[in-house]
Amino acid sequence: MDVANYDLLATTLLLLDEQGRVVHANAAAQELFGLSCKQLTGVLGHVLFNADASLAAHIVSAVEGKFAVLREDLTISRRGALVPVSLTLVHLNQPPWAVLLEVRELEHHILLERNRHLSQELDVQRESLRNLAHEVKNPLGGIRGAAQLLETELEAEPLREYTRVIMAEADRLSGLVDRLIAPQGVTLKQARFNIHEICERVYTLARAEYASQIEIVRDYDASAPELMGDHERLLQALLNIMRNAAQALTESHSTLAPKLILRTRIGRQLVLATRPVKLGMVVSIIDNGPGVPAELHDKIFHPLVTGRANGTGLGLSLAQEFVQQHGGVIEFDSTAGHTEFRMILPLELP
Numbered sequence: 358m359d360v361a362n363y364d365l366l367a368t369t370l371l372l373l374d375e376q377g378r379v380v381h382a383n384a385a386a387q388e389l390f391g392l393s394c395k396q397l398t399g400v401l402g403h404v405l406f407n408a409d410a411s412l413a414a415h416i417v418s419a420v421e422g423k424f425a426v427l428r429e430d431l432t433i434s435r436r437g438a439l440v441p442v443s444l445t446l447v448h449l450n451q452p453p454w455a456v457l458l459e460v461r462e463l464e465h466h467i468l469l470e471r472n473r474h475l476s477q478e479l480d481v482q483r484e485s486l487r488n489l490a491h492e493v494k495n496p497l498g499g500i501r502g503a504a505q506l507l508e509t510e511l512e513a514e515p516l517r518e519y520t521r522v523i524m525a526e527a528d529r530l531s532g533l534v535d536r537l538i539a540p541q542g543v544t545l546k547q548a549r550f551n552i553h554e555i556c557e558r559v560y561t562l563a564r565a566e567y568a569s570q571i572e573i574v575r576d577y578d579a580s581a582p583e584l585m586g587d588h589e590r591l592l593q594a595l596l597n598i599m600r601n602a603a604q605a606l607t608e609s610h611s612t613l614a615p616k617l618i619l620r621t622r623i624g625r626q627l628v629l630a631t632r633p634v635k636l637g638m639v640v641s642i643i644d645n646g647p648g649v650p651a652e653l654h655d656k657i658f659h660p661l662v663t664g665r666a667n668g669t670g671l672g673l674s675l676a677q678e679f680v681q682q683h684g685g686v687i688e689f690d691s692t693a694g695h696t697e698f699r700m701i702l703p704l705e706l707p
């Protein structure tokens with residue numbers, strides 16, 4: 358097909374050369390990125406997306422024909438806003454074209470479908486984990502009790518070392534089991550409050566723990582109306598998100614000065630866990646740390662998924678559960694140097 362004909366298509370297409378640079382961007386692509394064909398030409402394809410190094414690697418693989426077609430969900434930045442897109446990479450063998458990128462803006466209903474799916478999937482996982490935890494709890498108590506009895510019977514001190522290991526490990530496991538069972542079936546303690554009360558608590562705690570290592574910035578939307586919700590749970594959810602960001606910042610060896618931003622905004626036309634809403638409260642925690650490891654992107658909210666050596670992987674799963682109990686959702690975007698977790702809560706219409 359003649360390149361000019363691509364301009365007639367509604368689909369966004371970018372043609373890349375062997376180096377992964379844009380050779381041609383059709384009219385729809387210019388529209389989507391808000392840049393002219395001239396501005397887009399010569400730019401490295403992966404730079405146009407908010408992605409980690411894996412995208413550049415995928416483009417190289419596509420150039421080399423290592424796969425025919427690959428799809429990924431990413432975001433692009435357009436006039437300061439993040440736009441979710443689905444990207445398809447296609448290997449082409451028509452010099453100077455080596456790769457074709459097709460970019461689709463994700464519509465609300467697709468996002469909604471994803472959120473719904475995630476929410477159901479998480480429910481099922483939590484349910485089965487809780488069942489398992491209940492099953493483990495009783496025999497665990499038995500094991501611990503038996504080890505304790507045994508210890509009193511044992512005379513040789515070296516042998517008691519073993520019973521102590523059994524008890525200590527049983528206690529550790531029992532702590533985990535308790536955390537898995539904890540939030541079930543408890544109804545929300547609804548109250549009316551301003552979201553900034555929670556933000557201020559999180560800010561104070563973050564400062565107490567991390568002020569010497571991290572610059573912590575508040576950026577509040579003072580016009581935020583009060584909302585209905587469970588103060589404790591929303592606080593816990595936001596704390597878990599903040600802790601992760603602070604841990605990512607303090608445990609990495611980045612050259613950037615560690616910075617954490619706590620931001621509130623009123624959002625319009627939002628997609629939440631199970632429905633779209635006209636008005637919502639968006640609380641963002643933004644850090645300039647190394648970013649969420651690529652292999653965790655799809656499962657970060659699942660229980661027991663962790664990227665940290667001593668993490669349990671329950672923080673985000675619990676936070677997501679608490680926020681979903683409020684009809685909201687937690688979502689995130691992450692690239693090296695910019696990670697943003699957003700807690701989105703519905704606001705009643707005035």
Ligand SMILES: Nc1ncnc2c1ncn2[C@@H]1O[C@H](COP(=O)(O)OP(=O)(O)OP(=O)(O)O)[C@@H](O)[C@H]1O
Pocket residue numbers: 597601602603605644646647648649650653657662663664665667668669670671672673674696
């Ligand atoms: N801001 C962030 N930057 C980089 N990675 C993050 C960030 N937030 C979360 N992660 C990654 O997501 C993983 C899961 O987080 P989650 O809070 O669920 O568990 P955890 O922090 O590992 O353990 P826990 O919170 O139970 O102590 C983390 O281990 C980390 O790898």
Ligand SMILES: [Mg+2]
Pocket residue numbers: 597600601668671672673
């Ligand atoms: Mg955590």
